[in-house]
Amino acid sequence: MLRVDVAKRLGEFSIEASFVSEGRVTGLFGASGAGKTSLIGMIAGLLRPDRGVVSIDGEVLDDTSMRVHVPPHRRRIGYVFQDARLFPHLSVAQNLDYGRRMNRLADDPAQRARVTDLLDIGSLLDRRPGQLSGGERQRVALGRALLSKPRLLLLDEPLGSLDEGRKTEILPYLVRLRDEASIPMVYVSHDAAEMRQLATQIVLLRHGRVTAFGGVKVLSGTDSPA
């Protein structure tokens, strides 16, 4: 269970958002500039809330009243960025292995094979990120986050930087991920169609405030959020 109740001021803009989600995929939906990235930045620990609480399954990650702030590297929350952010000096295989090494987890060839299969990246292992297409890069980033064995996976518009053709290429992988990997996810997007396909619960965000929360029905009439 993910519980978020935070407030933060960022220059002119402010976020005051509160929701509790037990969904397998929590969709964070809103127009660009609604504060989606800042909000998951706070869940990941990359941003510190001015006030509030973030907790997962009862474990407190942020609580400003208790001065608790668990740094990102101790949260075990995977983050797939819109721009992939693969390490350019490492091969695909080394990128995939990075989280396991940093968390000092035992080598798990079965898990590695499962993830490589699921994302169809077995043929890319010896390549460098510079030699990958946008879609391939995003799949590797997804695999890299999964293999760090997170307890929650944040996906920040993972299809945002891809053209339509590439999107339809990646979307099935995300659906498979939702159905086969048992990791809860927070999926950020401004695309209602993507949300309908993936999310089990929706948090509607507008100007830094949560305006609606519930099943995918919440999305009706919001194909062009403003």
Next chain:
Amino acid sequence: MFELSPTEWTAIQLSLRVAAVATLVATPLGIGVAWLLARRDFWGKSVADALIHLPLVLPPVVTGYLLLLTFGRRGLVGAWLADHLGIVFAFRWTGAALACGIMSFPLLVRPIRLSIEAVDQRLEQAAGTLGAAPWRVFTTVTLPLALPGVLAGMVLGFAKAIGEFGATITFVSNIPGETQTISSAIYSLIQTPDGDTAALRLVVISTVIALAALIASEWFARRATKRLHGN
């Protein structure tokens, strides 16, 4: 003409040793300082920055004299080091290495700092979300990506250390076999009536070393860049 005398040969070996030791000792320190200047804001940062660059603009003889006052046998730090740790800098080759290290430090730090600043901090964030503690982010992401700058800084610092003259001769004098580097040997030779040919030999050698250093730095940088962009 190209037969080196023992004195010249000694000066060359000494110069290489002094510059190598100065560079190797200064590099870890330089990386630390470069990282602080590139990634941290702290009180007195601009003063620290100015202090590091001071040897670049100060007359070398002033730097040498300040070193003599501080690290000389009766200097504040020098006396303490000699009494407690038995380390003596004045009129020793180690003193030449200290002078060269300080004189070349700004040239060493600058490329490292620039290359650390050029490392995409979003990659460091990504490493954090994958479970890397800050120091491991530094050793596995920041430093490898800044490697071209580190190598360029080392080569530049080494080349500067080899050629250093003013501060070295002021601090540790010009003692053949102990503190007489290529530069001070050339200086002595051109003041000797028949020293011209010998001086010229050393001039050729120091030019070759400097050129080789520049080519090496260029080669390292190109290789590293190629490796980083992974094509």
